[in-house]
Amino acid sequence: MSNTIYIEYxxxxxxxxxxxxxxxxxxxEVGFESFVEEESGVLAYIQEKDWNDSILDSIAILENPNFKITFDRKEIEQENWNATWxxxxxxxxxxxxxxxxxxxxxxxxxxxxxIIEPKMSFGTGHHETTHMMLQHILDLDVKDKSVLDMGSGTGVLAILAAMRGASAVDAIDIDNWCYLNAKENVERNGIDCISVYEGDASLLKGQQxxxxxxxxxxxxxxxxxxxxVSCLLPNGVLLLSGFYNKDLDIITKKCEKEGLRFEKNLENNNWVAAKYVF
Known part of the structure; x- marks a missing residue:
């Protein structure tokens, strides 16, 4: 595999x-995929192939007079990521x-x-969304159930589902580095019921x-x-996160349109993780 270049802001x-x-x-929203929160602010990473000179033009918070945000950027290769994290x-x-x-x-x-070695993948449990999804899985009976972890990143959510007794888990991520990293983490934790795939929702056709x-x-x-929803079995559960509380209504309306019922949500620093049932 060629060595992917990331842009670090x-x-x-x-x-x-x-x-x-x-x-x-x-x-x-514009393609940054990994973040490290520091005392002074945020380190953010995007693949060079997804980056362009105007990538920050739609980032409204940068123009908000209530905050002072400055930045610089540099290229970073994958092998240097371990030292960073x-x-x-x-x-x-x-x-x-x-x-x-x-x-x-x-x-x-x-x-x-x-045990997670995240490299360039998202999902160490530190970010609010991952943390809340871990809480949802801890609260959910997944014993002998089939589970899909979509946008799996490091594979941490899939791994916890397997540890809690899921019979079969599919972990899917569109990013090659995440795919490889999740496979490493699954092996590192001695899990044999997780299958890791590289791709997007097109892989879901015919799955349940x-x-x-x-x-x-x-x-x-x-x-x-x-x-x-087309892949959910009767009485199935859909856990969604990665969005702000202001987006909960539009997410819920979309789920209800597809026949799901909102059950509950967790909230942390305005991030939301919602549970829907079929």
Missing amino acids: NFTVTPREPASDILIAELG EQNFRPIIVDGVCMIRAPFHEKQNVVYDI YDVIIANINRNILLGDIAKY
């Missing part, structure tokens, strides 16, 4: 909250029972011990699942909800 944000969350949400990646514990850690972190006494997890972004979700 280093944003200095004052005041940091809630501007950093808004910035991350808007950057995600090792400096910033801290182990986290979700609801006291699930630990997400790197291989170099000490193991603790938890029910679900997940009890539970579908999609932590992507609002626009992709709105475009693909109908495809997700």
Whole structure:
């Protein structure tokens, strides 16, 4: 595989909250795929092939007079990513029972011990959306169920579903680096019921699942909800995240149009993770 070049933006944000969350949400809409939150602001990464000189033109928060946001950018190769995330990646514990850690972190006494080496992939559990999706999975009975993790990133959500007893899990991501990274993390955690695929929702034709997890972004979700629903088995569950609370209504209306019923949502720093049932 050729070595992919990423563009790293280093944003200095004052005041940091809630501007950093808004910035991350808007950057995600235009193709940025990985973020590291720092005391001074946000590091954001986009593949060079997806980048252009006007990539930030639609980022409204940059023009908001209530915040001061400055930035610089540089190229970064994949092999340098480990050094970046090792400096910033801290182990986290979700609801006291699930630990997400790197291989170099000490193991603790938890029910679900997940080892993640994220490289350029999204999904360490630190971001609010991933954290809330982990909470949803911890609250959901997935034993002997079939599960889809759409936009799987590191594969952390698929791995937790498997650890909680799912019989078969498919993990799909459109990014080649995420695909390779998820395969590595699945193997690293000794999981044998997860199949990892590279691609988009076109891979779902003819598939059926009890539970579908999609932590992507609002626009992709709105475009693909109908495809997700076509794959849901009776009494199936759809978990959606990657969008702001202001978008919950439009997401819910789309789900209801496809025959789903809103059950509940979690919220953290204005990010939302919603549960819908068939």
